Amino acid sequence: MVDLRSLEKQFLASHIKEGGTVCDFTMGNGHDTLYLSRAVGPRGKVYAFDVQERAVASTRKTLETGGAYDNYELILDSHANAANYVKGPICAGVFNLGYLPGSDKRVTTMVDSTLRAVQCAIGLLDDDGVVLICVYPGHAEGAAEGEALCDWLSGAYDRKEYCVGMFRILNSPDSPFFIAVEKR
Numbered sequence: 391m392v393d394l395r396s397l398e399k400q401f402l403a404s405h406i407k408e409g410g411t412v413c414d415f416t417m418g419n420g421h422d423t424l425y426l427s428r429a430v431g432p433r434g435k436v437y438a439f440d441v442q443e444r445a446v447a448s449t450r451k452t453l454e455t456g457g458a459y460d461n462y463e464l465i466l467d468s469h470a471n472a473a474n475y476v477k478g479p480i481c482a483g484v485f486n487l488g489y490l491p492g493s494d495k496r497v498t499t500m501v502d503s504t505l506r507a508v509q510c511a512i513g514l515l516d517d518d519g520v521v522l523i524c525v526y527p528g529h530a531e532g533a534a535e536g537e538a539l540c541d542w543l544s545g546a547y548d549r550k551e552y553c554v555g556m557f558r559i560l561n562s563p564d565s566p567f568f569i570a571v572e573k574r
């Protein structure tokens with residue numbers, strides 16, 4: 391059976407360069423931030439964003455106990471403002487949309503800011519870089535984000551410059567799926 395998370399990691403691993411710059415646009419509890427910190431190594435740089443202080447605190451703990459390198463910057467701000475912080479091109483950007491696991495679900499990613507942040511992330515991509523977006527269509531805002539992203543990304547970028555693909559389990563439409571935007 392397909393394991394979505396390991397498939398995503400395969401995509402990421404084929405684009406991430408040691409010493410490169412990467413972004414976790416939805417840090418949550420920091421599992422992706424930790425993966426990215428280890429993947430780019432001590433000479434790399436990880437920017438991570440979240441709008442909730444408890445996510446930043448939880449991520450800091452995950453990084454401190456998980457063997458992260460001292461190569462990260464945790465930013466309490468919306469990913470829609472990423473361009474104000476990120477310096478230089480990125481080889482990978484990760485979005486894991488939705489709400490903080492274990493929270494009351496009141497704070498979730500939203501269509502408008504998600505679209506702006508994904509556009510910003512694609513604009514930051516280095517050649518051969520990738521933006522991965524994991525979408526959760528099983529809740530209303532997640533379904534709306536999925537539809538908006540698919541509509542927009544189907545026509546927004548020239549195929550000669552970007553490859554925009556999607557992995558979705560067709561016979562389980564409410565299951566999470568991911569979109570990958572790869573720059574040539």
Ligand SMILES: C[S@@+](CC[C@H](N)C(=O)[O-])C[C@H]1O[C@@H](n2cnc3c(N)ncnc32)[C@H](O)[C@@H]1O
Nearest residue numbers: 416417418419420421422440468469486490499
């Ligand atoms: C599914 S969780 C991310 C899980 C995380 N990748 C992990 O490994 O634990 C989604 C996160 O997005 C955050 N979020 C919601 N709106 C945001 C925004 N505008 N900018 C950045 N993060 C946001 C939520 O607070 C939540 O922590």
